[in-house]
Amino acid sequence: MAALTLSIFSLLVSTTIAIEDFQNTQFTYKEEWCPFQTLPLQLNADRKQFYFQVYFHEIFTGPNSTTTAAANPNSDFPNFGEILIMDVPLWGHLNGTNLIARLQGVATQSDQKTFGWHLSFHIEFELPALKGSTLMGMGRALQLTTPREFAIVGGTGVFSLATGQMYGRKLSSLNENELWIEFKIVGYYTPMKKPDW
Numbered sequence: 001m002a003a004l005t006l007s008i009f010s011l012l013v014s015t016t017i018a019i020e021d022f023q024n025t026q027f028t029y030k031e032e033w034c035p036f037q038t039l040p041l042q043l044n045a046d047r048k049q050f051y052f053q054v055y056f057h058e059i060f061t062g063p064n065s066t067t068t069a070a071a072n073p074n075s076d077f078p079n080f081g082e083i084l085i086m087d088v089p090l091w092g093h094l095n096g097t098n099l100i101a102r103l104q105g106v107a108t109q110s111d112q113k114t115f116g117w118h119l120s121f122h123i124e125f126e127l128p129a130l131k132g133s134t135l136m137g138m139g140r141a142l143q144l145t146t147p148r149e150f151a152i153v154g155g156t157g158v159f160s161l162a163t164g165q166m167y168g169r170k171l172s173s174l175n176e177n178e179l180w181i182e183f184k185i186v187g188y189y190t191p192m193k194k195p196d197w
Contacts (some may be wrong), residue, residue, distance in 0.1 A: 005107050011182075017132065019078045031032070044159075045080070045106075046126070046190055046191055047188050047189070048188065048189055048190070049186075049187070049188050050159070050164075050184050050185075050187055050188070050189065051184075051185065052100065052183070052185040053182070053183070053184050053185075054090040054091060054092065054101065054144070054180075054182075054183050054185070055090065055091045055092075055096075055171075055180060055181070055182055055183070056088055056089075056090055056095065056103060056168065056179075056180065056181040056183055057089055057091060057096060057110065057179075057180055058088050058177065058178060058179040058180075058181075059177060059178050060178065061136050061177055062177065064135075066086060066087055066088040066089070067084050067085070067086050067087075067088070067107075068085050068086055069082060069083070069085075070083045070084065070085050070106075071083040079109040079115065080109055080110075080111070080112050081108075081109060081184060082104060082108070082109040083107070083108050084106070084107040084117075085103045085105075085106060085125075086103060086104060086105055086106070086107060086121065086150070087102060087103075087181065088102065088103045088104075089101075089102055089103075090102065090103055090123065090183065092165050094171070094180070094182075096159050099126050100125065100127060101123045101125045101126055101127070101128060101130075102123070102124050102126065103121050103122075103123050104121060104122055104123075104124060105119060105120050105121025105122060105137075106119070106120050106121070107119050107141070112132075114142065116140055116142050116143065117140065117141045117142075118137050118138075118139075118140055119137070119138065119139055119140070119141055120137075121136075121137050121138075121149065122134045122135065122136050122137070123135045123136075123185075124136065125157075129158075130157070130158055131158050132156075132157050133156060133157025133158040134155060134156045134157060134159065134172060134183070134195055135152055135155045135159050135162055135187070136152065136153050136154040136155060137150045137151065137152055137153065137166055138150060138151055138153055139166075141153055146168075147167055147168060147169045148167070148168040148169070148170075148181070149165060149166065149168070150165070150166040150168070151164075151165060151166075151189045152164035152165060152166060152185070155189055158189070158191075159187075159189045159190040160189055160191065161188050161189055161190040161192065162188065162189040163187055163188055164186050164187020164188060165185075165186055165187065165191075166183055166184070166185045166186075167183065167184045167185075167186075168181045168182065168184075169181065169182050
């Protein structure tokens, strides 16, 4: 018990020293702070901007369906509580050629007054230069309105520390079984050094 009390006291002292050092204009690295380190703030000199225009092609039924219902509870308002799982291609052209990425995630009908969906998803890139990199997005989609707007809340790979916006507008579809949305994706990322392992 005494050893535990001593360890907690040592941690509190180290934390206090670290906070006091933040108030100084100079930063001194102390080896005993490991494994947690606080590093000086870097300015956004390395921040880079990106822009994509892609076409989201959702198919609701059939063998090529890109969306499936995971839950569809009974409710007074149609579709309230429904959960959809999505794996939708993002094409470089409206004719469905040049696969850029796949949008994968969950859509939840979370509005009892209108057809309003909450989306949480990631975009996994298929282009060789971006293979394995992702962007994370969240937002609300009103089924009957356009345009749509989603926040970019993170990224991995090339797009580390990504932030930005996704703007979508519904395009006319050939039939009711599919949905085409034009997306313009604008944001920033900051390259980071990856671990060696």
